[in-house]
Amino acid sequence: MQPIISVSNLSKTYATGFRALKNINLDINRGEIFALLGPNGAGKTTLIGIICGIVNPSEGKVTADGHDIIRDYRQARSRIGLVPQELTTDAFETVWATVSFSRGLFGKKADPAYVEKILRDLSLWDKKDSKLITLSGGMKRRVMIAKALSHEPQILFLDEPTAGVDVELRRDMWEVVRSLRDTGVTIILTTHYIEEAEEMADRVGVISHGEIILVEDKAELMRKLGRKQLRLQLLNPLDAVPASLGTYGMELADGGRELVYTYDTAGERTGITSLLQDLNESGIRFKDLQTHQSSLEEIFVSLVRKQP
CATH class of the missing domain: 3.30.70.100 (Alpha-Beta Plaits)
Known part of the structure; x- marks a missing residue:
């Protein structure tokens, strides 16, 4: 089966001369939960930024669902949803409005039934008319996931999805992520909560100093190491x-x-x-x-x- 994301000989050097990524080669399989782990400054955010079209690579090639992220960027980006670590939402918009607007940004026709399904799946339906400023941190993070799913992507990046969320809500979020995987969405997760990766991931990749040092099936990794x-x-x-x-x-x-x-x-x-x-x-x-x-x-x- 062709990987849904393929990264080949990818490097990134910033204008300061700092080399954030060094010859990254990585394939992510369709329909898996892939945990990308690494210490602060390891290159996780840069790698995600390049795949999502936010950061320009210095060298190498990336395809998303078969589409080159540079040459065929519109098709590539339409396949990807990103939930950033920072909460970036209009505090005075309603939940319904902000998710519907995100769908429109990708040129998707209005589909109230689909938006309703997302909100129900994420336990946000009873908050659909609430302004974001009134929501708890956990609810706001769910809204970010709803926004990222609004255009029906096949790939979802979750950058520290449970940062600042209490233990009970964190476990609720794990169930949400598993249910998304069950619908066929490929999920790439970065987290500082290693137990989160241990609980959910199918495979684990470790990045350090801009290099991928290991990619392994989680169960096999724990068996071998x-x-x-x-x-x-x-x-x-x-x-x-x-x-x-x-x-x-x-x-x-x-x-x-x-x-x-x-x-x-x-x-x-x-x-x-x-x-x-x-x-x-x-x-x-x-x-x-x-x-x-x-x-x-x-x-x-x-x-x-x-x-x-």
């Missing part, structure tokens, strides 16, 4: 790890009251079953055990720290 840890609370403290357990690379913690076994999720060096058997044969008894698996946030931090 994640680590698990087994912590055993001992009945009797140990002064040292017995030599018979040396192949496991175990460590003592909590003053000898815990044994800690760390292993890669991609494939344990030695099976847990064998470990428990060897513990029993060594006469080591434990009263409790706990397991911990690396989160996407821990993997992300580890990846970024490795960059120069």
Whole structure:
């Protein structure tokens, strides 16, 4: 299947000489939720700006739904909706008016039924006649999504969609995003809430210092780069790890009251079953055990720290 967004050898150098993007190559699949992660200044906003036609590239090529964003910019931009991080709306317009106006900006004929559907899907219908200045931050962000969807795009960029939104509303927004994906919309998400990407994304891309350092299926990424840890609370403290357990690379913690076994999720060096058997044969008894698996946030931090 042809990717809905294809970025080839893309670079951006500003007049100051700062090179914000360095030879980016990236394909985003149709109908997926793609999380683009990176620290501040990594190039996320520049990359999104180029794809959306806001920033001019220095080199390279980008297509959106098969349309070159430079040569065929009208068709390309009609495929894209953008929800920026900053709330940029006319505070004294009504919800209905601002969404309808956005549809008209793309040359779409008035379609009250479609606008109503968007507002209902985003739980904004009862606010359709309210002025934006009267809405909460979470509602305003929903309005921004409604505006971005008003011209029926196939691609939706969400730049920090839940910034400043409380936990309950954030989870509501996650459900909205999933429902959009279920209708066939491709969603590209940038977020500082790594758990947001872990919860929603199908694939994850990490950008650092203007370069894509990793693109991977989320589950595969966590399988390959994640680590698990087994912590055993001992009945009797140990002064040292017995030599018979040396192949496991175990460590003592909590003053000898815990044994800690760390292993890669991609494939344990030695099976847990064998470990428990060897513990029993060594006469080591434990009263409790706990397991911990690396989160996407821990993997992300580890990846970024490795960059120069």
